[in-house]
Amino acid sequence: MELDWKNLGFGYMKTDYNIRSYYRDGAWTTPVMASDETVNLHMAATGLHYGQEAFEGLKAFRGADGKVRIFRPEENAKRLRSSAAYLRMAEPPVELFIEMVREVVKANERFIPPYGTGASLYIRPVLFGSGPQVGVKPAAEYLLIIFVTPVGPYYKEGFNPIKVIIDRDHDRAAPLGTGHIKAGGNYGASLVSSEEAHRKGYPSVLYLDAREKKYIDESGAANFFAIRGGKYITPSSHSVLPSITNMSLMALAEELGLQVEARPVEAAELGTFEEAGACGTAAVISPIGSVFDPESNHTYVYNNGETGPWCQKLYTKLRAIQHGEEPDTYGWNLML
Numbered sequence: 001m002e003l004d005w006k007n008l009g010f011g012y013m014k015t016d017y018n019i020r021s022y023y024r025d026g027a028w029t030t031p032v033m034a035s036d037e038t039v040n041l042h043m044a045a046t047g048l049h050y051g052q053e054a055f056e057g058l059k060a061f062r063g064a065d066g067k068v069r070i071f072r073p074e075e076n077a078k079r080l081r082s083s084a085a086y087l088r089m090a091e092p093p094v095e096l097f098i099e100m101v102r103e104v105v106k107a108n109e110r111f112i113p114p115y116g117t118g119a120s121l122y123i124r125p126v127l128f129g130s131g132p133q134v135g136v137k138p139a140a141e142y143l144l145i146i147f148v149t150p151v152g153p154y155y156k157e158g159f160n161p162i163k164v165i166i167d168r169d170h171d172r173a174a175p176l177g178t179g180h181i182k183a184g185g186n187y188g189a190s191l192v193s194s195e196e197a198h199r200k201g202y203p204s205v206l207y208l209d210a211r212e213k214k215y216i217d218e219s220g221a222a223n224f225f226a227i228r229g230g231k232y233i234t235p236s237s238h239s240v241l242p243s244i245t246n247m248s249l250m251a252l253a254e255e256l257g258l259q260v261e262a263r264p265v266e267a268a269e270l271g272t273f274e275e276a277g278a279c280g281t282a283a284v285i286s287p288i289g290s291v292f293d294p295e296s297n298h299t300y301v302y303n304n305g306e307t308g309p310w311c312q313k314l315y316t317k318l319r320a321i322q323h324g325e326e327p328d329t330y331g332w333n334l335m336l
């Protein structure tokens with residue numbers, strides 16, 4: 001199949017199959033492959049009314065050797081279980097999740113972008129309460145669907161530095177709320193903020209902690225990290241999503257000789273960093289060229305707005321592991 005692989009954006013494209021399993025009567029049904037893009041849903045489903053919904057995002061890559069690698073699906077399975085537990089949804093077993101990911105990628109093999117195009121196959125699991133409820137209570141039935149779609153870069157900048165703006169007028173997640181899980185509601189709550197940022201010419205928003213506006217939380221739908229004095233510094237906070245990319249970069253940073261500091265990071269430190277970046281499955285590593293603070297009207301610029309050497313090294317290493325160009329010493333890749 002000939003797609004314009006090199007010019008794919010980050011969006012939905014119809015593929016051949018998605019895979020589904022219901023949680024009913026206390027058990028998960030045998031996954032079924034579907035070609036229908038729609039879902040027949042009860043109008044009183046808790047996923048629609050009460051936000052019993054969470055999702056995941058992971059990627060499959062075609063390697064230099066032609067083989068297909070899925071990056072750390074077990075971690076996404078575990079995170080989905082933790083999202084489900086918090087939202088009082090049925091938790092899909094890790095083995096079921098991984099098997100469904102594997103099957104749906106296999107069934108859509110012709111949509112896995114060729115090696116060297118910079119594109120990948122984005123895998124989107126979504127879990128929600130499909131059973132009816134009118135009182136605010138968990139549903140008795142859940143649906144897990146996994147679909148895939150070929151994608152290019154999340155930001156139109158690709159691996160080039162992005163401009164970020166601090167938003168003090170909206171919070172993505174409350175201090176003891178749902179920031180640590182991948183609940184769809186967090187993303188609904190972020191739309192107003194990202195729309196305003198886009199209008200002002202910034203592709204991403206830097207969120208500060210909701211309680212004091214003193215600490216850095218996240219950069220849009222990605223974790224924040226910075227480099228200073230041989231250290232890889234990244235915020236640890238209850239309202240930050242535990243990013244699998246960030247977890248991987250922390251291991252690579254250490255291997256490359258950086259000291260890793262995962263701790264509360266004050267916004268006051270923004271002026272002290274040598275490099276900054278946003279990381280996530282969709283964003284991969286997006287170097288942050290600058291952060292604009294509307295309160296002080298100050299712009300913090302990193303590495304003259306160019307991609308810094310550590311962002312480059314980390315990106316190169318992560319990409320090489322994902323594409324089978326370097327040995328997978330951590331055992332991160334699931335071979336299809």
Ligand code: PLP
Binds near residue numbers: 057223241243244280
């Ligand atoms: N933070 C938020 C809010 C996200 O939506 C994502 C995307 O999944 C991330 C961080 C990065 O997480 P991961 O690296 O697991 O994709």
Ligand code: COI
Binds near residue numbers: 056280281
């Ligand atoms: C991801 O990186 O997988 C995300 O979830 C980001 C965004 C598309 C929601």
